[in-house]
Amino acid sequence: MVELNAWEPKIVAFLCHWCSYAGADLAGVSRIQYPPNIRIIRVPCSGAINPLYILKAFREGADGVLVSGCHPGDCHYLSGNYFARRKFFLLKELLIFAGIEEERLQFSWVSASEGQKFSQVIEQVVEGVKKIGPSKKGLKEFAFHV
Amino acid sequence: MYERALTELASKILGEVEGIIGYAPGSLPFHMRPFLCQREEDIACLSFNHFARPNLARYLLTLEMRKKRVAIVVKGCDARTVIVLLKEGQVKRENLYLIGAPCHGMVSVSKLEERFGVLSPPDFVWEADTFTWRGERFAIRDFLEDSCERCAYPNPPWYDALLGEELPKPPVLPGGRDYLGRIKALPLEKRWEFFAQEMEKCIRCYACRNSCPLCYCTECFVDQTRPSWLSQAATRNENLFFHLGRSLHMAGRCTECGACERACPLGIPIGLLPLYVEELIREHFAFEAGMNLDTPAPLLTYRENDPNEFIR
CATH class of the missing domain: 3.40.50 (Rossmann fold)
Structure with a gap:
Protein backbone atom coordinates (compact mmCIF):
# COMPACT_ATOMS: atom_id res chain seq x y z
CA MET A 1 0.00 0.00 0.00
CA VAL A 2 1.18 3.47 -0.75
CA GLU A 3 1.10 5.71 2.26
CA LEU A 4 -0.92 8.72 1.21
CA ASN A 5 0.47 11.28 3.62
CA ALA A 6 4.12 10.38 3.15
CA TRP A 7 6.15 13.51 2.47
CA GLU A 8 7.93 13.57 -0.83
CA PRO A 9 10.46 16.30 -1.54
CA LYS A 10 9.84 18.78 -4.32
CA ILE A 11 13.02 19.45 -6.19
CA VAL A 12 13.47 22.08 -8.83
CA ALA A 13 16.09 21.15 -11.41
CA PHE A 14 17.57 23.82 -13.63
CA LEU A 15 19.01 21.95 -16.58
CA CYS A 16 21.13 23.31 -19.37
CA HIS A 17 19.47 22.88 -22.74
CA TRP A 18 22.64 21.64 -24.42
CA CYS A 19 23.67 18.88 -22.04
CA SER A 20 21.81 17.99 -18.86
CA TYR A 21 18.39 18.46 -20.44
CA ALA A 22 19.43 16.14 -23.25
CA GLY A 23 20.92 13.87 -20.59
CA ALA A 24 17.54 13.73 -18.87
CA ASP A 25 15.97 12.99 -22.23
CA LEU A 26 18.42 10.19 -22.82
CA ALA A 27 17.62 8.76 -19.39
CA GLY A 28 13.97 8.78 -20.38
CA VAL A 29 14.50 7.29 -23.82
CA SER A 30 16.73 4.60 -22.33
CA ARG A 31 14.04 3.85 -19.73
CA ILE A 32 16.36 4.43 -16.83
CA GLN A 33 14.40 4.78 -13.60
CA TYR A 34 14.86 7.75 -11.32
CA PRO A 35 12.72 9.27 -8.57
CA PRO A 36 9.83 11.41 -9.83
CA ASN A 37 10.53 14.26 -7.39
CA ILE A 38 12.12 16.68 -9.78
CA ARG A 39 10.51 19.50 -11.70
CA ILE A 40 12.70 20.34 -14.62
CA ILE A 41 13.22 23.90 -15.82
CA ARG A 42 15.16 24.14 -19.03
CA VAL A 43 17.61 27.01 -19.27
CA PRO A 44 19.82 28.00 -22.21
CA CYS A 45 23.03 27.64 -20.22
CA SER A 46 24.02 27.13 -16.59
CA GLY A 47 25.60 30.56 -16.87
CA ALA A 48 22.15 32.02 -17.55
CA ILE A 49 20.98 31.13 -14.06
CA ASN A 50 20.66 34.11 -11.83
CA PRO A 51 21.27 33.08 -8.19
CA LEU A 52 17.97 34.84 -7.47
CA TYR A 53 16.19 32.09 -9.45
CA ILE A 54 17.51 29.60 -6.97
CA LEU A 55 16.56 31.71 -3.96
CA LYS A 56 13.13 32.23 -5.44
CA ALA A 57 12.66 28.49 -5.93
CA PHE A 58 13.31 28.01 -2.21
CA ARG A 59 10.98 30.83 -1.39
CA GLU A 60 8.20 29.30 -3.47
CA GLY A 61 8.48 26.01 -1.62
CA ALA A 62 11.18 23.90 -3.23
CA ASP A 63 12.74 21.47 -0.77
CA GLY A 64 15.81 21.24 -2.90
CA VAL A 65 17.33 22.77 -5.99
CA LEU A 66 19.57 21.04 -8.48
CA VAL A 67 21.50 22.95 -11.07
CA SER A 68 23.08 20.93 -13.80
CA GLY A 69 25.17 22.08 -16.71
CA CYS A 70 27.90 21.01 -19.10
CA HIS A 71 31.25 19.69 -17.96
CA PRO A 72 33.93 22.38 -17.71
CA GLY A 73 35.27 23.00 -21.17
CA ASP A 74 32.17 21.65 -22.91
CA CYS A 75 29.98 24.73 -22.71
CA HIS A 76 28.00 25.42 -25.85
CA TYR A 77 28.77 29.08 -25.33
CA LEU A 78 32.42 28.28 -24.57
CA SER A 79 32.68 29.64 -21.05
CA GLY A 80 29.19 30.04 -19.55
CA ASN A 81 29.66 27.24 -17.08
CA TYR A 82 33.00 28.61 -15.85
CA PHE A 83 31.34 31.89 -14.94
CA ALA A 84 28.41 29.98 -13.45
CA ARG A 85 30.75 27.92 -11.31
CA ARG A 86 32.07 31.00 -9.54
CA LYS A 87 28.57 32.31 -8.87
CA PHE A 88 27.34 28.93 -7.64
CA PHE A 89 30.34 28.47 -5.40
CA LEU A 90 29.67 31.77 -3.67
CA LEU A 91 25.94 31.11 -3.41
CA LYS A 92 26.39 27.65 -1.98
CA GLU A 93 28.97 28.72 0.57
CA LEU A 94 26.88 31.73 1.54
CA LEU A 95 23.79 29.59 2.12
CA ILE A 96 25.80 27.20 4.26
CA PHE A 97 27.20 30.15 6.20
CA ALA A 98 23.65 31.41 6.78
CA GLY A 99 22.73 28.04 8.24
CA ILE A 100 20.99 26.39 5.31
CA GLU A 101 21.80 22.69 4.84
CA GLU A 102 24.21 21.95 2.03
CA GLU A 103 21.95 19.22 0.62
CA ARG A 104 19.31 21.82 -0.28
CA LEU A 105 21.31 23.21 -3.15
CA GLN A 106 23.26 20.84 -5.31
CA PHE A 107 25.13 21.09 -8.53
CA SER A 108 26.22 18.60 -11.14
CA TRP A 109 27.84 18.45 -14.53
CA VAL A 110 25.94 16.02 -16.75
CA SER A 111 26.58 15.74 -20.47
CA ALA A 112 24.05 14.78 -23.14
CA SER A 113 25.42 11.24 -23.26
CA GLU A 114 25.25 10.64 -19.51
CA GLY A 115 21.69 9.37 -19.03
CA GLN A 116 22.93 6.92 -16.45
CA LYS A 117 24.77 9.62 -14.54
CA PHE A 118 21.69 11.83 -14.65
CA SER A 119 19.56 9.21 -12.95
CA GLN A 120 22.27 8.65 -10.34
CA VAL A 121 22.51 12.35 -9.64
CA ILE A 122 18.75 12.62 -9.17
CA GLU A 123 18.80 9.63 -6.84
CA GLN A 124 21.55 11.18 -4.77
CA VAL A 125 19.86 14.58 -4.64
CA VAL A 126 16.50 13.15 -3.64
CA GLU A 127 18.12 10.95 -1.03
CA GLY A 128 20.02 13.92 0.40
CA VAL A 129 16.93 16.10 0.59
CA LYS A 130 14.82 13.30 2.10
CA LYS A 131 17.41 12.94 4.84
CA ILE A 132 17.05 16.57 5.95
CA GLY A 133 13.29 16.81 5.57
CA PRO A 134 11.00 19.57 4.32
CA SER A 135 12.43 23.03 3.79
CA LYS A 136 11.41 25.68 6.30
CA LYS A 137 14.28 28.09 5.99
CA GLY A 138 13.74 30.53 3.20
CA LEU A 139 10.13 29.58 2.53
CA LYS A 140 7.86 32.55 1.95
CA GLU A 141 5.70 33.46 4.89
CA PHE A 142 2.51 35.32 5.41
CA ALA A 143 3.02 38.47 7.38
CA PHE A 144 0.80 38.71 10.42
CA HIS A 145 2.36 41.73 12.00
CA VAL A 146 2.49 44.23 9.16
CA MET B 1 43.08 66.53 12.24
CA GLY B 105 39.90 54.60 12.55
CA MET B 106 36.50 55.95 13.34
CA VAL B 107 35.32 56.07 16.92
CA SER B 108 32.03 54.44 17.80
CA VAL B 109 29.68 56.61 19.83
CA SER B 110 27.93 53.59 21.29
CA LYS B 111 31.23 52.22 22.55
CA LEU B 112 32.07 55.59 24.11
CA GLU B 113 28.65 55.70 25.74
CA GLU B 114 29.11 52.22 27.06
CA ARG B 115 32.30 53.27 28.83
CA PHE B 116 31.62 56.90 29.82
CA GLY B 117 27.84 57.12 30.09
CA VAL B 118 26.39 60.41 28.92
CA LEU B 119 28.97 62.06 26.68
CA SER B 120 29.99 65.66 26.95
CA PRO B 121 32.32 67.01 24.26
CA PRO B 122 34.45 69.24 26.56
CA ASP B 123 35.48 66.15 28.56
CA PHE B 124 37.37 64.81 25.58
CA VAL B 125 40.68 65.89 24.07
CA TRP B 126 41.37 64.06 20.84
CA GLU B 127 44.72 63.11 19.34
CA ALA B 128 45.62 60.80 16.48
CA ASP B 129 45.87 57.51 18.35
CA THR B 130 44.79 58.44 21.85
CA PHE B 131 42.34 60.67 23.61
CA THR B 132 41.95 61.94 27.13
CA TRP B 133 38.73 61.95 29.06
CA ARG B 134 38.80 64.21 32.11
CA GLY B 135 42.58 63.92 32.11
CA GLU B 136 42.61 60.14 31.82
CA ARG B 137 44.27 58.70 28.73
CA PHE B 138 42.67 56.06 26.50
CA ALA B 139 43.65 54.38 23.24
CA ILE B 140 41.47 55.10 20.22
CA ARG B 141 41.76 51.49 19.14
CA ASP B 142 39.65 50.32 22.09
CA PHE B 143 36.70 52.39 20.90
CA LEU B 144 36.72 51.79 17.15
CA GLU B 145 33.71 51.08 14.98
CA ASP B 146 33.42 47.38 14.13
CA SER B 147 34.26 48.07 10.51
CA CYS B 148 37.44 49.88 11.58
CA GLU B 149 38.47 47.08 13.92
CA ARG B 150 38.73 44.78 10.95
CA CYS B 151 40.29 47.39 8.67
CA ALA B 152 43.42 46.37 6.78
CA TYR B 153 43.79 49.47 4.60
CA PRO B 154 43.94 52.76 6.51
CA PRO B 174 41.02 41.05 18.86
CA GLY B 175 37.72 40.37 17.16
CA GLY B 176 38.93 42.39 14.20
CA ARG B 177 39.93 40.39 11.16
CA ASP B 178 38.39 37.33 12.75
CA TYR B 179 35.02 39.01 12.85
CA LEU B 180 33.52 36.14 10.90
CA GLY B 181 35.30 33.47 12.92
CA ARG B 182 32.84 33.50 15.79
CA ILE B 183 29.97 32.74 13.40
CA LYS B 184 31.90 30.22 11.36
CA ALA B 185 32.78 28.32 14.52
CA LEU B 186 29.11 27.68 15.29
CA PRO B 187 27.42 24.50 14.06
CA LEU B 188 24.96 24.84 11.19
CA GLU B 189 21.77 24.97 13.27
CA LYS B 190 23.24 27.58 15.63
CA ARG B 191 24.22 29.72 12.65
CA TRP B 192 20.69 29.46 11.35
CA GLU B 193 19.33 30.43 14.77
CA PHE B 194 21.66 33.41 14.88
CA PHE B 195 20.68 34.69 11.44
CA ALA B 196 17.00 33.90 11.98
CA GLN B 197 17.06 35.94 15.17
CA GLU B 198 18.78 38.85 13.48
CA MET B 199 16.44 38.71 10.50
CA GLU B 200 13.40 38.83 12.77
CA LYS B 201 14.56 42.29 13.80
CA CYS B 202 14.96 43.68 10.29
CA ILE B 203 12.19 46.10 9.31
CA ARG B 204 13.35 46.34 5.68
CA CYS B 205 13.83 50.08 5.83
CA TYR B 206 16.58 49.55 3.21
CA ALA B 207 18.88 51.92 5.08
CA CYS B 208 21.69 49.43 4.40
CA ARG B 209 21.01 49.51 0.71
CA ASN B 210 20.59 53.26 0.57
CA SER B 211 23.72 54.00 2.56
CA CYS B 212 25.83 51.67 0.45
CA PRO B 213 27.80 53.63 -2.13
CA LEU B 214 27.94 50.56 -4.36
CA CYS B 215 24.20 49.76 -4.30
CA TYR B 216 23.34 52.08 -7.12
CA CYS B 217 20.93 50.06 -9.30
CA THR B 218 18.16 52.35 -10.47
CA GLU B 219 15.73 49.56 -9.72
CA CYS B 220 16.70 47.22 -6.93
CA PHE B 221 15.69 43.57 -7.23
CA VAL B 222 13.50 43.96 -4.15
CA ASP B 223 11.42 46.61 -5.89
CA GLN B 224 10.92 44.65 -9.07
CA THR B 225 7.46 43.26 -9.66
CA ARG B 226 7.98 41.43 -12.95
CA PRO B 227 9.27 39.07 -11.82
CA SER B 228 8.60 39.73 -8.20
CA TRP B 229 11.59 38.20 -6.44
CA LEU B 230 10.31 38.66 -2.94
CA SER B 231 7.50 40.22 -1.00
CA GLN B 232 7.69 43.64 0.59
CA ALA B 233 6.57 42.18 3.89
CA ALA B 234 9.26 42.26 6.54
CA THR B 235 9.09 38.63 7.56
CA ARG B 236 12.10 36.65 8.63
CA ASN B 237 12.64 34.57 5.53
CA GLU B 238 11.97 37.42 3.14
CA ASN B 239 14.45 39.55 5.05
CA LEU B 240 17.07 36.85 4.82
CA PHE B 241 16.36 36.53 1.13
CA PHE B 242 16.87 40.26 0.70
CA HIS B 243 20.17 40.23 2.54
CA LEU B 244 21.40 37.12 0.73
CA GLY B 245 20.48 38.65 -2.61
CA ARG B 246 22.17 41.90 -1.72
CA SER B 247 25.32 40.09 -0.59
CA LEU B 248 25.49 38.28 -3.90
CA HIS B 249 25.10 41.53 -5.76
CA MET B 250 27.97 42.90 -3.70
CA ALA B 251 30.20 39.92 -4.47
CA GLY B 252 33.64 41.13 -5.44
CA ARG B 253 32.60 44.75 -4.98
CA CYS B 254 32.11 45.29 -1.24
CA THR B 255 34.99 47.31 0.18
CA GLU B 256 34.02 46.60 3.78
CA CYS B 257 33.48 50.24 4.70
CA GLY B 258 30.74 49.31 7.17
CA ALA B 259 28.28 51.96 5.95
CA CYS B 260 25.42 49.42 5.98
CA GLU B 261 26.06 48.38 9.57
CA ARG B 262 26.29 51.93 10.79
CA ALA B 263 23.09 52.81 8.94
CA CYS B 264 21.08 49.94 10.41
CA PRO B 265 18.64 51.38 12.94
CA LEU B 266 18.29 48.00 14.62
CA GLY B 267 21.97 47.27 14.95
CA ILE B 268 21.87 44.09 12.90
CA PRO B 269 25.43 43.01 12.00
CA ILE B 270 24.35 43.07 8.41
CA GLY B 271 27.89 43.27 7.07
CA LEU B 272 28.47 39.62 8.00
CA LEU B 273 27.01 38.20 4.80
CA PRO B 274 28.80 40.45 2.27
CA LEU B 275 31.97 40.17 4.33
CA TYR B 276 31.82 36.41 4.17
CA VAL B 277 31.42 36.57 0.40
CA GLU B 278 34.45 38.88 0.23
CA GLU B 279 36.42 36.46 2.35
CA LEU B 280 35.56 33.61 0.00
CA ILE B 281 36.62 35.72 -2.95
CA ARG B 282 39.91 36.65 -1.27
CA GLU B 283 40.62 33.05 -0.45
CA HIS B 284 39.48 31.27 -3.59
CA PHE B 285 39.63 33.85 -6.35
CA ALA B 286 42.57 35.90 -4.97
CA PHE B 287 40.83 39.20 -5.44
CA GLU B 288 40.16 42.21 -3.28
CA ALA B 289 37.71 44.87 -4.34
CA GLY B 290 38.92 48.36 -5.05
CA MET B 291 42.67 47.81 -4.84
CA ASN B 292 43.44 48.74 -8.45
CA LEU B 293 41.81 49.54 -11.73
CA ASP B 294 43.20 46.72 -13.87
CA THR B 295 42.26 43.39 -12.27
CA PRO B 296 38.98 42.15 -13.70
CA ALA B 297 36.07 41.72 -11.29
CA PRO B 298 36.01 38.14 -9.97
CA LEU B 299 32.61 37.27 -11.39
CA LEU B 300 33.52 38.61 -14.82
CA THR B 301 36.41 36.27 -15.19
CA TYR B 302 37.26 32.66 -14.37
CA ARG B 303 40.09 30.21 -14.04
CA GLU B 304 39.98 26.62 -15.13
CA ASN B 305 41.07 25.46 -11.68
CA ASP B 306 38.35 27.27 -9.75
CA PRO B 307 36.75 25.30 -6.89
CA ASN B 308 34.89 22.36 -8.43
CA GLU B 309 34.56 19.86 -5.59
CA PHE B 310 31.07 21.01 -4.68
CA ILE B 311 29.76 19.92 -8.08
CA ARG B 312 28.96 16.28 -8.72
Missing part, protein backbone atom coordinates in the same frame (compact mmCIF):
# COMPACT_ATOMS: atom_id res chain seq x y z
CA TYR B 2 44.57 67.54 8.85
CA GLU B 3 42.72 70.90 9.00
CA ARG B 4 45.71 72.92 7.83
CA ALA B 5 46.61 70.60 5.00
CA LEU B 6 42.97 70.41 4.04
CA THR B 7 42.41 74.19 3.87
CA GLU B 8 45.66 74.74 1.98
CA LEU B 9 44.81 72.08 -0.56
CA ALA B 10 41.19 73.19 -0.83
CA SER B 11 42.05 76.79 -1.59
CA LYS B 12 44.56 75.59 -4.19
CA ILE B 13 42.18 73.32 -6.09
CA LEU B 14 38.82 75.01 -5.65
CA GLY B 15 39.01 76.77 -9.00
CA GLU B 16 40.04 73.57 -10.77
CA VAL B 17 37.17 71.57 -9.32
CA GLU B 18 33.61 72.76 -8.94
CA GLY B 19 33.22 71.45 -5.44
CA ILE B 20 34.92 69.56 -2.66
CA ILE B 21 32.94 66.79 -1.02
CA GLY B 22 34.26 66.59 2.51
CA TYR B 23 33.29 66.62 6.15
CA ALA B 24 32.19 69.46 8.37
CA PRO B 25 31.24 69.46 12.04
CA GLY B 26 27.65 68.36 12.37
CA SER B 27 24.93 69.73 14.57
CA LEU B 28 25.47 66.84 16.98
CA PRO B 29 28.68 66.28 18.89
CA PHE B 30 30.70 63.20 17.88
CA HIS B 31 29.19 63.25 14.40
CA MET B 32 30.54 64.82 11.25
CA ARG B 33 28.26 65.63 8.41
CA PRO B 34 28.95 65.37 4.69
CA PHE B 35 29.69 68.81 3.36
CA LEU B 36 29.91 70.14 -0.18
CA CYS B 37 32.30 73.07 -0.28
CA GLN B 38 31.81 75.23 -3.35
CA ARG B 39 32.83 78.70 -2.20
CA GLU B 40 36.03 80.19 -0.87
CA GLU B 41 34.39 81.18 2.41
CA ASP B 42 33.26 77.58 3.06
CA ILE B 43 36.78 76.20 3.01
CA ALA B 44 37.26 76.88 6.71
CA CYS B 45 34.35 74.53 7.47
CA LEU B 46 36.15 71.51 6.05
CA SER B 47 37.61 69.24 8.67
CA PHE B 48 38.42 65.63 9.40
CA ASN B 49 38.55 63.69 12.64
CA HIS B 50 37.62 60.44 14.32
CA PHE B 51 33.96 60.95 13.56
CA ALA B 52 34.14 61.36 9.78
CA ARG B 53 32.26 58.10 9.37
CA PRO B 54 30.10 58.58 6.26
CA ASN B 55 31.44 57.06 3.08
CA LEU B 56 31.31 60.09 0.81
CA ALA B 57 31.59 58.05 -2.37
CA ARG B 58 27.83 57.76 -2.10
CA TYR B 59 27.53 61.42 -3.07
CA LEU B 60 29.46 60.96 -6.30
CA LEU B 61 26.46 59.13 -7.66
CA THR B 62 23.98 61.96 -7.43
CA LEU B 63 23.09 63.30 -10.83
CA GLU B 64 24.51 66.74 -10.19
CA MET B 65 27.86 65.36 -9.08
CA ARG B 66 28.20 63.10 -12.08
CA LYS B 67 28.25 66.12 -14.34
CA LYS B 68 30.76 68.11 -12.33
CA ARG B 69 34.43 67.77 -11.70
CA VAL B 70 34.67 67.37 -7.94
CA ALA B 71 37.25 66.65 -5.31
CA ILE B 72 36.38 64.17 -2.61
CA VAL B 73 37.94 63.43 0.77
CA VAL B 74 38.50 59.70 1.06
CA LYS B 75 39.62 57.37 3.81
CA GLY B 76 41.14 53.99 2.91
CA CYS B 77 37.81 52.23 2.51
CA ASP B 78 36.19 55.16 0.71
CA ALA B 79 39.02 55.33 -1.82
CA ARG B 80 38.53 51.64 -2.55
CA THR B 81 34.84 52.33 -3.10
CA VAL B 82 35.68 55.11 -5.54
CA ILE B 83 37.97 52.75 -7.42
CA VAL B 84 35.14 50.22 -7.74
CA LEU B 85 32.87 52.98 -9.03
CA LEU B 86 35.50 54.02 -11.55
CA LYS B 87 35.95 50.45 -12.65
CA GLU B 88 32.23 50.05 -13.14
CA GLY B 89 32.07 53.22 -15.19
CA GLN B 90 29.87 55.07 -12.74
CA VAL B 91 32.20 58.05 -12.41
CA LYS B 92 34.77 59.45 -14.77
CA ARG B 93 38.40 59.67 -13.83
CA GLU B 94 38.77 63.12 -15.34
CA ASN B 95 35.88 64.33 -13.18
CA LEU B 96 37.54 63.26 -9.97
CA TYR B 97 40.17 64.58 -7.65
CA LEU B 98 40.87 62.26 -4.74
CA ILE B 99 42.04 63.79 -1.48
CA GLY B 100 43.37 60.87 0.51
CA ALA B 101 43.10 60.98 4.28
CA PRO B 102 45.13 58.31 6.12
CA CYS B 103 42.64 57.09 8.68
CA HIS B 104 43.29 56.27 12.32
CA ASN B 155 45.62 54.47 3.56
CA PRO B 156 43.83 55.10 0.30
CA PRO B 157 45.43 52.78 -2.29
CA TRP B 158 45.23 55.60 -4.77
CA TYR B 159 44.86 59.37 -4.52
CA ASP B 160 45.74 62.68 -6.17
CA ALA B 161 46.84 64.37 -2.97
CA LEU B 162 47.43 62.95 0.47
CA LEU B 163 46.77 64.74 3.73
CA GLY B 164 49.53 63.98 6.21
CA GLU B 165 51.66 60.85 5.97
CA GLU B 166 50.78 57.29 5.11
CA LEU B 167 50.11 55.19 8.18
CA PRO B 168 51.57 51.77 8.93
CA LYS B 169 49.21 48.85 8.50
CA PRO B 170 46.95 48.67 11.53
CA PRO B 171 47.51 45.88 14.02
CA VAL B 172 45.04 43.03 13.93
CA LEU B 173 42.72 43.74 16.80
